[in-house]
Amino acid sequence: MSALIPFPNISPELFSFTLFGIEFALRWYALAYILGIVIAWRLAVHTVRRPALWPGNTPPLTAEQIDDLITWIILGVILGGRLGYVFFYRPGYFLENPGEILMVWQGGMSFHGGFLGVVLAAFLYTLRHRIPRLSAADLIALGVPWGLMLGRIANFINAELWGRPTTMPWGVAFPGQMAQDCPEITGLCARHPSQLYEAALEGLILGLVLLWLAYRRGAFHRPGLVTGMFFAGYGAARFFVEYFRQADAQFITPENPLGYALHLGGIGVTMGQLLSLPMLAIGLILIAVSRRSRVA
Numbered sequence: 001m002s003a004l005i006p007f008p009n010i011s012p013e014l015f016s017f018t019l020f021g022i023e024f025a026l027r028w029y030a031l032a033y034i035l036g037i038v039i040a041w042r043l044a045v046h047t048v049r050r051p052a053l054w055p056g057n058t059p060p061l062t063a064e065q066i067d068d069l070i071t072w073i074i075l076g077v078i079l080g081g082r083l084g085y086v087f088f089y090r091p092g093y094f095l096e097n098p099g100e101i102l103m104v105w106q107g108g109m110s111f112h113g114g115f116l117g118v119v120l121a122a123f124l125y126t127l128r129h130r131i132p133r134l135s136a137a138d139l140i141a142l143g144v145p146w147g148l149m150l151g152r153i154a155n156f157i158n159a160e161l162w163g164r165p166t167t168m169p170w171g172v173a174f175p176g177q178m179a180q181d182c183p184e185i186t187g188l189c190a191r192h193p194s195q196l197y198e199a200a201l202e203g204l205i206l207g208l209v210l211l212w213l214a215y216r217r218g219a220f221h222r223p224g225l226v227t228g229m230f231f232a233g234y235g236a237a238r239f240f241v242e243y244f245r246q247a248d249a250q251f252i253t254p255e256n257p258l259g260y261a262l263h264l265g266g267i268g269v270t271m272g273q274l275l276s277l278p279m280l281a282i283g284l285i286l287i288a289v290s291r292r293s294r295v296a
Helices: 028-048 063-088 091-096 111-129 133-157 194-216 225-241 271-290
Strands: 013-019 022-027 262-264 267-269
Touching: 013 028, 022 028, 028 063, 028 133, 063 091, 063 111, 111 133, 111 271, 133 194, 133 225, 194 225, 225 271
Parallel strands: none
Antiparallel strands: 013 022, 262 267
């Protein structure tokens, strides 16, 4: 058996209590959502209070409008994340069990779906209030990586979305029969802690790059640059991490052990990679457009 790291004994619940026969619990994943939204909200408010960062010393939104927009974004995250999971990952199951579509407490959220929900909510809000869309998108994108980082850490604590089997010394022995189902390995099965790879790449590193661009390189004077960097950075990071991440169970068969959603010649592509390619392409287009349209 190769060297590995035992999974830390952390409960997925911070606390729970029973009231009138009903059990209530605060889970790490829910806390990650809450803290991620709060961080993005406060960062956005702090940023619009620095007019020099913006073209014409005029932020695209006021602090009061950000408070209003957050409500729209919360709805976009929840509805988009759930519907994205339903349609992208388990359409057959939910077609047979439509009553479970809204049961978000049972788990099952898609980042790509949640992201589309945020895009739609922001588009409708900026359309209604005649707010410059690219500058508003830049402001929103600035805060997203920190929520991603917290969410992936919560995935690790929950022992879910783990990676493929590995013999690397930092492999983690995740609990549970599915995580330990590694036919070619005798004894404990170590897997890539791909949740932490994503937390570092899509969260911490991408978040610091966006802050540096916005606060040190005047990126807001090129509307769309921060948004483009987020799209491209997330798409590239997620595409890369998919090589270490275990595919969703519904894609794995004896003939397709790595769970590819699409085969291109002799190369397999996972669903996460398929969904990341458009993000990467859109990001590169936005970066190219923004570099030609500097606003004083």
